[in-house]
């Protein structure tokens with residue numbers, strides 16, 4: 001009886017460690033804050049989310065898979081998101097001509113760009 005406990009101990013420790021880590025993950029909450037996500041879902045999700053018809057866009061950036069991206073991938077995407085917004089490259093002009101209501105306001109763009117900068121800083125810590 002006694003020996004069996006010592007054999008099981010590493011297993012028990014592992015389960016405890018995994019539970020603790022996933023609890024920390026849960027506490028972190030969703031990685032895309034709700035106010036940012038609202039803007040993204042209005043202006044970007046139509047092309048940049050799993051199941052969207054724009055295959056190239058989904059391949060380049062899939063916001064539904066955001067939590068699965070590695071930190072290095074996130075950093076480079078944050079950079080690109082910041083850039084396309086600053087340059088007004090996204091959403092594409094053609095799309096906005098047809099869907100003017102999907103255009104992010106100047107304030108919306110600022111909010112997303114601020115988010116990309118803050119999160120990049122956190123990831124680089």
Ligand code: HEC
Nearest residue numbers: 043044046047054056057060061080081084090091092095
């Ligand atoms: C009408 C579809 C459409 C919408 C809406 C759209 N995109 Fe894109 N996006 C694309 C396509 C297609 C690509 C890949 C091909 C390319 O680069 O043009 C892309 C590429 C990107 C890239 C990769 C870098 C690059 O320049 O290729 C980023 C970052 C990006 N989009 C961000 C956004 C953000 C942020 C929004 C919302 C504000 C958005 N996109 C809205 C179609 C879209």
